[in-house]
Amino acid sequence: MNFFVLYFLFLKATFTSFSGLASLPMVRDDFVVERHMLTDRELNIAVAAGRTTPGPYGTYLAGVGYKAGGVPGAVAAILAVMTPAFLIIPLLKWAGKYANDRRIRGAIQGVLLSSAGLLITASIPLARDAITGWLALAFVVVSFALLTFTRVDSSWVMVGVLGAGVASKLFV
Amino acid sequence: MPGPSLGELTRLIFRVSNTTFGGGYITMAALKRELVNEHEWITDEDYALTFALARITPGTNIIAFCAGVGSIIRGVAGAFAAATASTVPAAVMAVVLMEMFDSWQNNRWMSGALGAALAAACGMLWAVVITIVRPAFVNGRAAVRAIVLVGAAFATSWFLGWTPVPIIFGAAAIGYFWTGE
Numbered sequence: 279m280n281f282f283v284l285y286f287l288f289l290k291a292t293f294t295s296f297s298g299l300a301s302l303p304m305v306r307d308d309f310v311v312e313r314h315m316l317t318d319r320e321l322n323i324a325v326a327a328g329r330t331t332p333g334p335y336g337t338y339l340a341g342v343g344y345k346a347g348g349v350p351g352a353v354a355a356i357l358a359v360m361t362p363a364f365l366i367i368p369l370l371k372w373a374g375k376y377a378n379d380r381r382i383r384g385a386i387q388g389v390l391l392s393s394a395g396l397l398i399t400a401s402i403p404l405a406r407d408a409i410t411g412w413l414a415l416a417f418v419v420v421s422f423a424l425l426t427f428t429r430v431d432s433s434w435v436m437v438g439v440l441g442a443g444v445a446s447k448l449f450v
Numbered sequence: 451m452p453g454p455s456l457g458e459l460t461r462l463i464f465r466v467s468n469t470t471f472g473g474g475y476i477t478m479a480a481l482k483r484e485l486v487n488e489h490e491w492i493t494d495e496d497y498a499l500t501f502a503l504a505r506i507t508p509g510t511n512i513i514a515f516c517a518g519v520g521s522i523i524r525g526v527a528g529a530f531a532a533a534t535a536s537t538v539p540a541a542v543m544a545v546v547l548m549e550m551f552d553s554w555q556n557n558r559w560m561s562g563a564l565g566a567a568l569a570a571a572c573g574m575l576w577a578v579v580i581t582i583v584r585p586a587f588v589n590g591r592a593a594v595r596a597i598v599l600v601g602a603a604f605a606t607s608w609f610l611g612w613t614p615v616p617i618i619f620g621a622a623a624i625g626y627f628w629t630g631e
């Protein structure tokens with residue numbers, strides 16, 4: 279696919295989200311559902327890889343871009359992840375007073391909350407693919423619980439889970 | 451104290467944002483220690499304003515934050531250098547890891563690791579949902595608003611098959627008028 283088309287697809291996802299993984303529903307809709315450039319499994323692998331590295335969570339999109347269009351696809355994704363960030367330059371100059379405006383905050387919270395609902399929808403097909411048995415379900419529950427109720431970083435959870443996954447092959 | 455060179459700024463952002471585990475807010479706190487307290491490259495007020503504006507900038511908050519402090523310290527070139535330093539190394543690592551995970555699919559031992567990672571990623575997605583929703587539960591009215599917005603987004607996308615764009619813009623409009631305060 280054309281570099282610029284990929285860039286604008288990723289840009290659509292990053293411009294309509296206000297946190298790293300909130301872009302996932304839009305990405306799934308464009309790349310998995312509409313254009314069949316990726317499978318749910320490949321998207322989930324990109325998310326898993328993105329959560330294993332330190333750094334911004336939004337960089338999982340580089341993996342999606344690489345799968346969809348090789349190195350140019352990854353570059354398009356990285357540029358699209360970075361582009362909205364530059365909006366902060368004019369905001370710093372002119373919009374400081376709006377940062378705490380209750381209606382602006384309300385609108386952004388609305389976007390964030392809707393992205394949570396959309397994330398639930400997008401995660402269901404990924405979960406159907408990933409939860410293949412009781413052991414996989416246990417990994418879902420453990421990672422959810424660790425990230426929700428403790429301060430352990432997702433990278434360490436992922437490292438532990440990878441080790442446990444290899445070890446599980448000793449018994450299965 | 452004179453401001454840092456572009457190279458010094460890039461090195462600091464690169465080091466902190468690519469080695470700090472724990473997500474955007476932890477990284478922003480680590481950067482505060484370096485930028486405000488140790489090097490005094492920006493003031494406390496600069497930090498607070500950039501932090502607040504990064505949260506209302508679309509995309510990934512921490513990248514906007516880095517671009518913001520970069521622009522305060524070294525102008526547009528600083529913004530570009532800081533955004534690049536905070537994004538590109540992690541993105542390259544994500545691609546390399548993804549290729550590695552992908553290659554494990556046909557290996558008996560590593561397929562176990564891949565299956566576990568994919569399952570854990572689902573748990574992590576649901577943990578992100580909790581992370582997004584939890585701050586909205588400050589009082590009863592705000593909680594009702596949060597439940598309505600999350601539920602409506604889920605219902606319209608899952609049951610009605612709506613695409614994300616109208617749902618996100620609709621939620622922004624509802625959030626603007628129904629602030630929950």
